[in-house]
Amino acid sequence: MAEGKAMCNAAPFKFTWRINEFSKRTGKVCSEDFSAGGCKWRLAIYPKGNKVNYLSIYLEVAYPKNLPEKWSTEVKFSLAVVNQINSRSTVRKDTQKQIVFNASGKNWNWGFAFFIPLSKLKNPSEGYLVGDSLMVEAEVLVYNVQQNSLRVYTEEDTEAKVLSRWAELKERVFLWLLQLLQKLPKLPEHLFQGKPLILKQDWHKEKRN
Template identity: 45%
Template sequence: MGDSSSCRFKWTIESFTKLSVRKLYSDIFYVGGYKWRILIFPKGNNVDHLSMYLDVADSETLPYGWSRDAQFSLSVINQIHSEGTVEKVRKHVFNASESDWGFASFIPLSELNSSASGFILKDTCIVEAEVY
């Protein structure tokens, strides 16, 4: 992905239903010179929903007092019916104490994992982040 002032990053997660980790980070992508990544909790972050956040990838190495204002969207792609894609938009000022922000209850696990829903196809889930 480029280093422009906005970017849409697509993350294809294979063997999704077999994931045994509590949380999972995407590869790093760049927007406006900043490093970002998607953070998901495939089985939920203490809730019965997929949890998904935008994360400042290099937050631990940034100088004291840093902050970063961003508007972003996170999406779970419906691979059967694109109009069924779930997208949520937020604006947040990221800082050392809030280096990730998003949604603990993004989509119910029962809906996500339903074979008829279209969110997981051939055990692959596709999520996207757009930062602008």
């Protein structure tokens, strides 16, 4: 199954966030948590812009410090500021590709600093702020989740990717068992009561002689 086809057939999780009293908000404002693909997420918005004169919006992993150190996931998502007067003027931006999120480092959030100019957002005639209320939408599609060194697959994973990673996992387990066998100590000779251990290959040689 081709990855592009799987993306089209999979249904992303949709989340809508209404921010009331928007003009009074400052700094970073976070939404309530929501679940998608077995993970906890939230939206983060900067009403005054994240050091820019634009509305800034991000998708974040909720509570990344509570996740395993090697936790990671691949996500494709879109964010939108809804035009409450004319839906055709809704501003929507998407990642265009799968983004890797992880619990460590700087990749626990991803988004758009330059989402929409603040001057346009605050203009009442534009239709984004109505009654000092802003509506933000998110569509999140999670492809897989990796806990430590093993992956937890979601419904959005393609059949080809699952089979490929299953083969990868079997190979890793085989190599691990091989390394374990090499580390095992040799059995002491007294366990054989003084009789030498004859391998099948040696037995054939003796028989031919």
